[in-house]
Amino acid sequence: MKITPKRRSFSLWATALIAAFGMATVLPGGTPARAEGELPRIQIGEVGMAMSNPSVSEERNSQTFHDFDCIYGGIGTDTKSLSSVYNGAFDDWSASNESWINLKPGQKTNKWSYLTHGQPVYGEYQHQCPPRMYVENQSAIGVQPNNPGSVTLGETFLLGKIRHRNNDLWVSEGPTGQDILWFHGDFQINIAGKTDSFPWDQWETYNTCAQKVDPDQRHCSDDILQIKKNHSEQIFLDQNGVRYFLNIWGFVPALADGSCPADPGLTRPRTKFITTESRDSNACIYASFNQQRSIRLAKTVTHGPGINEQNEIPAFNLSAEAENTVFDSYKTWQLRPQSYGPAGTVTSPNNDRFTYTVGMGESYATEDKLPTSRFGSWQLTDITCTDRDGDNVPIPQEAKDLAARRLDLNALGAAKTGAEQELTCTFHNHLAAPPKLAEGTLKIQKTLNDENQGLKNPNQEFTVNYRCETTATPGLVMPQPAVPLSGSVKITTQKPALIEHLPAGAKCSFNESEPRAQWLKDENYHWEAPQITPQQVQVAAGKTVAITVNNRIRYEKPIPPSFPIQIQKLGSQGPLKGAQFTIHADQNGKIGEPLKAQLQVQANGATFISEPLQSEQHYWLKETQAPFGHRLLAQAVRFEVTQSGIKIDAPKPAPAAGNTLQIDSFQSVKVNPKNPFQIQVTDSEIGELPKAGALGNWPYAMAALGLALSALIVQKNQKKTQPKNHQ
Known part of the structure; x- marks a missing residue:
């Protein structure tokens, strides 16, 4: 466990090690070697274990050092150092520094072979290197052998125990200035005089952290020891000329009283020993002797x-x-x-x-x-x-x-x-040899929906692509058919395509190469997506399966252009001011609602210009206000806007021909001959003053006035000659 003076949180570089460390900790598994059958028990002699070759590093695979971080080795009990035989600050490691614990069959011990490191946070030597191995407050890793006396070949047995006193440490810096977070060493195992080393790495995680670095951790501050090797080529037992090699199944947590379970329940090797901060943790090491075979x-x-x-x-x-x-x-x-x-x-x-290990x-x-x-x-x-x-x-x-x-x-x-x-x-x-395959045929035919006759060439060829797949026996390539299992065919509405000799059971799908726009008469015609029915078929033995590819040609009538029109109010003496007009939509030959577009009066006050009106349509013109002294247009006038000008509709029978509509002797509506997009509405005045050199309407007016006065005189005389009523 590592504590920094600043209580440093879990470092970002450690996150990058999660994937690499996790990969190394996943160990393949299987069933214990009991699968080998009934094999005899064999005496194994003396069993010994020792910790060996300690070092530290800043990163898991970076350079290691023994003269940093207060490394010691020796013998101790559960909680106390008994002897210290190695000081990494002064000595290079050698086999003479190993503290062995050896047990004969039936022997027990309470001693551990330890490696320790780190500056303690608590105890007698706070924030400094102790003068010797200090199991009491350093981080201490120990092993303790077990000697079962005899083992059954292929079955797991208790090899020993491992212990971690996970005491709090101050972080030490390595030679490059990074924190030292890795502790390394070997388990030395001796059985019947044969010895082998099993290296391990321990990740001393920070006490203050944000996330777990291993899925088996209970807390993100748990330390993780992992064994890097679990098979020995040096330690083996002979039985009838067959060798059985030692395999370590890994670590199983000890029971609450410190003892080991009789059945570890292992189905695959477990190479990680995970320990909780500020606590002592014990685990049991199980192993088996398994046979190796090569192939x-x-x-x-x-x-x-x-x-x-x-x-x-x-x-x-x-x-x-x-x-x-x-x-x-x-x-x-x-x-x-x-x-x-x-x-x-x-x-x-x-x-x-x-080479593989039997039963493991x-x-x-x-x-x-x-x-x-x-x-x-x-x-x-x-x-x-x-x-x-x-x-x-x-x-x-x-x-x-x-x-x-x-x-x-x-x-x-x-x-x-x-x-x-x-x-x-x-x-x-x-x-x-491939079996004789049944065959079938596909018939691909073309239909068109072309109501407006948009296709230039009625015999136009279309390209349809097909792809067929078979579910043949693995390893079998189908015999080459008369046509490929995928390809293209040309078809017309009069000439379908036949694809013969396809293997029965093949599933086929289709698509059509996009028809070209230049096949159509003009830009007002458009291709729609083809409809393929059915979209997928299965070739039937001895039968012809039909597929229809239908295309629809859509016609979009072009929108005619729009033109603004002019309306001019005229009297007998020229343009008249004060008139107002509205233009109405045409509803099946009858006047409809007025258009929202407003008429803009021009500077002379007698001419109006509309917003653009779509050509090739009918409209109605209605006068809503006449100039002073003039009448409203007696009726609404229906007209058509064409791309060449305005056409005025004449009622039947037509009072006037051409583009002139004579309403009565005083009113007329016509198209200006000089401006085909201008309607002229003419209305003669009532009481128009005579022009110079002419009598005008005065004689008629005077005659009318005389008749009116004569009528008044006659009426008065009649009243005078009538008799009075008597009471």
Whole structure:
């Protein structure tokens, strides 16, 4: 556990180590080696353990140092140092510095072989290096052996215990100025006189942190020790000429009273020891003696009737993998037999064997995806194995999965002799001629929806693309059909396309290459997306399946241009001011609502200009106010705006011809001959003054006045001659 004077929070660089550290901590697994069957118990002699080779570093894989961070080694009890034999500040590590604890069968001990480091936060030597190993307040890692006396081959047993006194430390800086956060060392294990080292790394996390760095942590400040090796090539037991090697299954938390569970319940190795800050943590170390077997792979091929012996044999890819070490092991080979039959068998090199541990994790030999052949289909028909002497090795039926092209090596069990530890397993493949396939036909036909006759050429060719897929037997390439399984065809409305000799059961889909705009008469015609019915079909044996590709040509009538029109009010003496007009929409030949567009009166006060009116449409003109002394236009006038000008509608029978509508003897509506977009509304005045040199209307007016006066005189005389009424 690390504490800085500033209580530094979890550093960002540590986050980057999460992925790398997590990858290393995932250990492959499997079932304990009991899968080997009933094997005897063997006496193992003396068992010893010692801590060894301590160092620290700033990062996990950076340069290590023993003369930084107060490193010591020695013997201690659960809570107290008993001896200190190594001081990293002065000594390079050597085997003489190892503090061994050795137990004979049946012996017990309360002592631990320790490595310690760090400046304590509490105790007698606060914020300084103690003069010797200080289990009491330094961070202390210890191991303690256990001697079961005898073990059953292939079964787990208690090898010993590990202890971490996770005391608080002040952070020390390394030679580059970064914090020292990693503590390294080895477990030294001796069984029956054979010794091996098992290196480990411990991440001393900060006390103050924001997030976990490992999914197995309970708190982000938990320290993490991980063993880097779990298989020994040096420690082994012999039984009938077969060697059984030591494998460490990892760490299981001790029970509350400090004892170890009888059954660790391990199904895969557990290489991490995670401890809580400011506490003592104990874990139990379990191991087993397992047999190793090695394998090399071979390939033999045969063929069925109708296959030419001279046909080229492809290369086959095979692999072997094991999940029984700290890092998964994996090996691949590519094997190409030179001929058909046993004589052409090819085998991977004897010096390129794959080794796996029996009963510890999962191990497989696998043939990858079978190659394809235009001559037929490849199948895996059998897997056989022989030992080092060439004798057949029985394979349990459950160990072979021909469909998955896989051999379960763990299911082969343990070798009974030394020769059986070295296997050669042959994958047998057979090339079968393709079966006679049933065939069917596709008929692709064209229909058009072209109500406005927009297509220039009624025999225009369209391109339809098809793609068919089969679900053939793995490794089989379909025989070459009369047409490709994908391609294009040309069709017209009168000439469909037939695609024959397609394999029955093939599923086919279609799309049409986009028709071209230049096939249409003008820009007012447009292609719509094709409708393909059905969009996917399955080829039926001996039948013709029809597919219809329909295209619709949409016609969009062009919008005619718009023009502003003029309206001019005229009297007998020229333009008149004071008139007002409205323009109305046409509703099936009747006057409709007035248009929202306003008429703008011009400077002379007698001429009005409208906003642009769409041509090729009818409108109505209505006068809403007449100039003083004049009448309103007696009726609304219907007119049409064309691209060449205005046409005034004449009622039937027409009072006047052309673009003039004579309303009566005083009113008329016409199109200005000099301006085809101007309507002139003429209205003669009432009581118009005579022009110079003419009588005008005065004689008529005077005659009318005389008649009126005569009528008044006659009426008065009649009143005088009438008799009075009597009472």
